[in-house]
Amino acid sequence: MIRVNPKGEVWVFVEQEDGRLHEVGLELLSKGRELADRLGVPLAACLLGYNVEGLAEQLVRYGAEKVYVADHKLLARYQTNPYAATMVQLVEAHEPQIVVYGATPLGRDLAPRIASALRAGLTADCTDLDIGEHAEPSSDETHENLLLQIRPAFGGNIIATIVNFDRWPQMATVREGVMVMPEADPGRTGEIVAFRPRLSETDCPIEIVDRQRTAKRVDLKKARVIVAGGAGVGGKDNFRLVWLLANALGAAVGASRAAVDSGWIEKDHQVGQTGTTVRPALYIAVGISGAVQHRAGMAEAAKILAINSDPSAPIFQVAHYGICGDLNDVIPRLVHAIKAKG
Amino acid sequence: MPLGMVVLAKQVPDTKKITGQAMNDDGTVNRSALPAVFNPEDRYALEAALEIRQRFGGTVTVITMGPPAACELLREALFMGADRVVLLTDRRAAASDTLATSYILSCAVRHAGQAGTVDLVLCGRQAIDGDTAQVGPQCAEKLGLPQVTYVEEILDVEGGRITARRNVGDGTEVVRCPLPALVTVTDTFQEPRPWSAKALMKCKHARAPLELEREAAAAQGGAAGKAKAGGKAGGAATAAERKVAQAVAKRAEALKARGLLIEQWTLDDIEADLSWCGRDGSPTKVKRIQSVVLKGSGHQEFQNTEEDISRLVHLLIEDHTIG
Numbered sequence: 001m002i003r004v005n006p007k008g009e010v011w012v013f014v015e016q017e018d019g020r021l022h023e024v025g026l027e028l029l030s031k032g033r034e035l036a037d038r039l040g041v042p043l044a045a046c047l048l049g050y051n052v053e054g055l056a057e058q059l060v061r062y063g064a065e066k067v068y069v070a071d072h073k074l075l076a077r078y079q080t081n082p083y084a085a086t087m088v089q090l091v092e093a094h095e096p097q098i099v100v101y102g103a104t105p106l107g108r109d110l111a112p113r114i115a116s117a118l119r120a121g122l123t124a125d126c127t128d129l130d131i132g133e134h135a136e137p138s139s140d141e142t143h144e145n146l147l148l149q150i151r152p153a154f155g156g157n158i159i160a161t162i163v164n165f166d167r168w169p170q171m172a173t174v175r176e177g178v179m180v181m182p183e184a185d186p187g188r189t190g191e192i193v194a195f196r197p198r199l200s201e202t203d204c205p206i207e208i209v210d211r212q213r214t215a216k217r218v219d220l221k222k223a224r225v226i227v228a229g230g231a232g233v234g235g236k237d238n239f240r241l242v243w244l245l246a247n248a249l250g251a252a253v254g255a256s257r258a259a260v261d262s263g264w265i266e267k268d269h270q271v272g273q274t275g276t277t278v279r280p281a282l283y284i285a286v287g288i289s290g291a292v293q294h295r296a297g298m299a300e301a302a303k304i305l306a307i308n309s310d311p312s313a314p315i316f317q318v319a320h321y322g323i324c325g326d327l328n329d330v331i332p333r334l335v336h337a338i339k340a341k342g
Numbered sequence: 343m344p345l346g347m348v349v350l351a352k353q354v355p356d357t358k359k360i361t362g363q364a365m366n367d368d369g370t371v372n373r374s375a376l377p378a379v380f381n382p383e384d385r386y387a388l389e390a391a392l393e394i395r396q397r398f399g400g401t402v403t404v405i406t407m408g409p410p411a412a413c414e415l416l417r418e419a420l421f422m423g424a425d426r427v428v429l430l431t432d433r434r435a436a437a438s439d440t441l442a443t444s445y446i447l448s449c450a451v452r453h454a455g456q457a458g459t460v461d462l463v464l465c466g467r468q469a470i471d472g473d474t475a476q477v478g479p480q481c482a483e484k485l486g487l488p489q490v491t492y493v494e495e496i497l498d499v500e501g502g503r504i505t506a507r508r509n510v511g512d513g514t515e516v517v518r519c520p521l522p523a524l525v526t527v528t529d530t531f532q533e534p535r536p537w538s539a540k541a542l543m544k545c546k547h548a549r550a551p552l553e554l555e556r557e558a559a560a561a562q563g564g565a566a567g568k569a570k571a572g573g574k575a576g577g578a579a580t581a582a583e584r585k586v587a588q589a590v591a592k593r594a595e596a597l598k599a600r601g602l603l604i605e606q607w608t609l610d611d612i613e614a615d616l617s618w619c620g621r622d623g624s625p626t627k628v629k630r631i632q633s634v635v636l637k638g639s640g641h642q643e644f645q646n647t648e649e650d651i652s653r654l655v656h657l658l659i660e661d662h663t664i665g
Contacts, residue, residue, distance in 0.1 A: 001625070080479070080489055105511040109491045112476040116444060116483035121625030124440075124474035134629050138621075148629065153472055154357050159632045167625035205488045206519045209505065213513035225664060249664055273473075282663045303663050305654075316641070321654060325646030333648055337655040341665065 001119045001167040006145060008097030008169070009044045009066070010036040013087065014059060015106055016049050017078070023181065023221075024102030026062050028174055030182035031129055033063040035098060038131045039145055042066055044096070048086055050076035053192070060190035062182050068094075070195045078106055079204050084113040086197040091118060093195075096169050098147050100129070103173035111173050121164030123149035123172040127277075127296075134163045146170065152273070152296055177221050177277040178300070218268045220252055225282045226301075228254030228271055229264070230294070232287025232308055233327065236264045241331045242286055248335045254278065254298075256288045272297035286327055290315025307331070345400030345499065345521075346458045347391045348451050350465040350481070351384035351419065353412040357470050380415045383466025385422075387527040389534035390496055391464050392423050398499045401425045401458070405450050407435060407443070410552040416604055420545035421537035428454065428605040429550045434616060435609060439624035440472075444480035446619055449612040451485060462504065463524040467492055478526035487524045490517055494530040550604035551594055558589040 012032045014025030029045065036043035044066035045059040056067040070086045087110070091099065099114075101107035103125040115122035128150040135142045143165040149172045153160050164170045220226060227249065229242035239259070246253045254271040255264070271278055272294040283301035288294060290306070290313055298304070299318055306319035307330050316322045323330050355376035391402045404419040406412045407430040416427035430450050438446065451463055463485070468475035475491075482489035495507040497516065504523060508515045509530050549557070562582055597603040609619060617623060644650040659665040 080491075084483075105492060108475050109479060109489070112440070112444075112479035113483045113489070115476070116441060116480035119441070119625070121439070121441065122476060123626055124472070124476055134627075136627070149626075154355070160628055161630040161632075162626050163629045164625045164627070206490070206517050208515060208517050210516040211513065212515075282658065303658070305658075319641060321642050321644060323644045323646055323651065323654070330646055330651065333646070333651040334655065337648070337652040338664075340652070341655055341659055 002091060002095045002169060004166060004168050005095045005097055006039075007041060008095050009042045010039065011044050011046055011068075011096040011099040011169075012064070013046045013048075013099065013101040013107070013110075014055075015102055015104060016047065016052055016055060019049075019052060019055065021055055021058065022102060022104065022106075024104055024107075024174070024176045025059075027176070027179040027181055028100050028102060029059065029063040031174070031179040032098075032100060033182070035129060035131060035147070036065075039097070041097070044068060046070070046087065046090060046099075048072075048075050048083055050074075056192045058184070060192075061184040061186055061188050063185075063188070065190045066193060067190060068193050068195050070197050072197055072199055074199045074201070074204055075197070077208060078110075079206055079208075080109055080113055081205065082197075082199050082203045083110055084117060085199060085203055086195075087114045088117045089197055090195055091169060099169045099171045101171070101173045103175045107173050111171060115171055118169070120167050120169055120171060121162075123151060123162045123164075126151045126172045126174045127178050129172065129174065134165060136165065147172070152292075175277055177279065218252060220254055220269070220271060220276045220278050223252035223278070223280050225249050225251035225284070226254045226271070226278055226280045226298075227251045227284045227286065228256065228269075228288060228298070229259050229286045230256035230288030231258035231262070232289065232310070232313075233259060233264065234287070236262075238327070239264045241327055245284065245286070245331050245335055248338045249284075251282075251284070254283075256291075256294050285315050285319070286331070288315055289313045290318060343399075345394060345398060345461040346455070347394065347400055347402050347462045347464060348454050348460050349384070349388045349391050349402060349404045349419070349424070350447050350451075350463065350477075351388065351404055351406050351415055352381045352466075352469050353378050353406060353408050353415045354381045354469050354471040355379075378411060378414070380418055381466055381469045381471075383468060383527060383529050385466070385534045386529055386531040387464040387466045387525075388419055388422060388424065390493065390525070390527045390531055391462070392535065393532070394462070394496055394499055395423075397496075400461075403428065403454055405430055405447070405454065407431070407446060407450070410550060410556065413548075413550050413553055413604055416550075417545060417548055418537070420548055421542045422535055423538060423541060426605070427548075428607060429552075430607045430612070431550075431552065432609045434620050437621040437624065438619060439626045440474050440476040441480060441625060442619050442623035444477050444484055445623060446609065446612070446614055447477065447481050448484035449609075449614040450607065451481070453607065453612040459522075461521045463487065463522075465524070465526055467526045467528045475526070478524060482524035485522075485524065487522055488519050489524045489526070490519050491526045493525045493527050495532075545602065547597070547600075548602040548604050549593070549597060550606045551590070552606060553604075554590045554593050554597075555586070558586045558593070561589070562586050 015022035045064035130148040147170040149162040227246040273296040279300040305321040306315040403426040498505040
């Protein structure tokens, strides 16, 4: 752990693979910018890899005032140990007050290893971050300007706010898609700081024998409109109605876990706590009752339209518009009305 | 060379079965109202260990940290085929966050290693009550072991190395890692095996000493419990208390002879440094818990008629939501 350092910077670990930046790092720069401004400290990005200097300028355009670049051939492919060792060395050298990571498979493999090595706190899979104070009941002390780490727990049934006031840095992984993607500003300037990590071959015990990447067929995160079907759709055949409506709107198709588990649609389409978190302009929930796990992934949509035959379905309580009725009537009527207006 | 394997497993409240009644009025979780289950991905981790034992030889020890009720999980592990099970139970471990939990478990793994080498530690990727996925990697760091997370298939264990397929979200990765190592297992691993009828018949009587005390006290009736409290205050053990203690000792001995006494460890047994455990050992503190409240503001209802639906579409086009 490092000392409590209220002048410390706010850091974002940015993930890259094969020279491409992962979007979650950019999303975190927008949130990081806000946190750093509230605290009056600089925002820095940490970029690890090999031959990645070219990406540093991009990070400046997305809001980083400083980019720590650890460029080393042992960091060419992600491996837990050399990446963790590099981050631990960086943290110990510069004593940031906050370090955030994307809650991606990589981020959730890496961040706990760093936290354990630093003996610092870490909160997993946050859906929001804020700055605030905490009155500690065990000591009667009030700690100001702490990172409030907000996350769902117990399967999304509760929202917990977590703080770490004495074993810094304050660290969290943040769910993809919940922070707003910032606009790149070519006018921004920043400082690029080269960092030479102390690494040796013994830091890389693992050999990567093979890698297979399955290209995502659906990109729900980018969709402006999503039509999603749930258990209430009733069957694989009926799911065609969901596609029909989506096609009429030029929308992407989403699904609840129940629909995916029933085999009506592939898992790529799943929205919710164990699927993708989306924030489209319009989310149409067809036959989705609205369990907390599903709402966790779509409640941030600008507009929600719920279509359900059960008037007591909880989805109606989060929806802006509701149509109570059988989707076999409602969807053809909607498609007809859309085609008539278009 | 047979492998020494340790599986770390947790008993968790079944978060899928949460209903309104499972939340207290103050928004905290009423754990006692929820059924306790074997954390799903930990069951896959046990399956992975049993699969490795079957193919390459070895022994499987399951350790769980929790109250005596977690022995239910240990018995299930025995029914699936675990060789040795351990209850790690200590009130001073309560309120541990993931870092403190990892520290305690790492001490337990080291302690388990005194009876034979530990080549592989396995645990589920995450537990369904917290969904943090932090304990595996943190435990690996504490033990100084390399970690292979999100394992969905064991391909080979040979020449002191394990080869496994990882599920990395947008694809898979096959990695080879020297042993000893720690792996976390996902629910895309092969389905856990069913209980063996033979193991069930043999192991259903397995008990930990704390369970025996409770059962004996219950058999003596409420009087024994009261007598125990009074005995402490007065110094001398009452006849009822002595009777309970004798019954416990007798049963424990009989179970031990049949290999059915569940090992029970405290933080002292595993030589844990208490300043790293429980609330004191936990850097993260819960500031606030809120139960999820539905928003439900500005809701507009439309009838399932052509006119109403046309009006809705018009509205969505008007405010540029669609079109």
